[in-house]
Amino acid sequence: MRRTPMSRGTGFKRPTPERVRTVPEPIPMHLRRNARFARMDVLAADPIQKFQYVRSRKLLNAIKTLECQHCGAAGPSDPAHSNQAAHGKGKGIKASDVFVAALCRADHNELDQGSRLTQDERVALWTNAWRKTVRELVKLGTWPLNVPIPDIRRMN
Numbered sequence: 001m002r003r004t005p006m007s008r009g010t011g012f013k014r015p016t017p018e019r020v021r022t023v024p025e026p027i028p029m030h031l032r033r034n035a036r037f038a039r040m041d042v043l044a045a046d047p048i049q050k051f052q053y054v055r056s057r058k059l060l061n062a063i064k065t066l067e068c069q070h071c072g073a074a075g076p077s078d079p080a081h082s083n084q085a086a087h088g089k090g091k092g093i094k095a096s097d098v099f100v101a102a103l104c105r106a107d108h109n110e111l112d113q114g115s116r117l118t119q120d121e122r123v124a125l126w127t128n129a130w131r132k133t134v135r136e137l138v139k140l141g142t143w144p145l146n147v148p149i150p151d152i153r154r155m156n
Contacts, residue, residue, distance in 0.1 A: 051088045054096045054147055062142040068104035069129040069136070077102040080111055082126060098150045101129035102136075 063079045080103040083089055087099035103111065107129075111122055131152045137143040 051096070053088055053093075054098050056097045056144055056147045058144040059097050059137075059147050060100065062137055062144070063100055063102045063133060065142070066102040066133065066136055068107055069102045069132040070107045070125060071104060073104040073106075075102075078105055078108040080108045080126065080129070082130070083112070084123065098147060099130065100133070101126055102133045103129055 060079045064076045066077050067073060067075050068077050079097075079100040081087075081089070081097075082095040082099040082101075084095070084099075087095040089095040107125070110117065111126060117125065134143075134150065134152050138149060143149060
């Protein structure tokens with residue numbers, strides 16, 4: 001460590017080709033010392049596919065025309081997006097628009113901010129309303145043509 005100030009004009013030495021730092025090459029897995037981790041590349045799982053989000057204003061507007069699919073209150077209803085990570089919900093991002101249920105404002109608030117329902121009850125409420133919403137939109141013919149219809153039999 002330098003204890004005296006640098007004199008004027010000395011500056012730092014520029015790196016010469018022999019002084020340039022290089023990043024060492026990673027050691028191949030089969031040459032590493034710990035045999036327990038030697039073949040981790042073989043055991044690695046396939047990468048997770050990125051979730052394909054669907055955003056459709058036409059679908060959300062069609063959902064608003066329906067009655068509440070939980071209590072039957074007359075429309076307009078709120079499009080209630082799923083809160084499940086399996087449907088694309090993440091921190092700061094809503095689930096895909098194909099995972100939206102038609103709920104009245106009171107049921108939507110209870111689903112998202114209420115304290116009366118357990119997590120399992122919330123999932124059951126949303127799933128049942130979502131299935132009814134998809135069936136109703138397909139039956140009425142208002143599901144947009146450019147939006148894929150989800151398979152309601154495979155969800156939960």
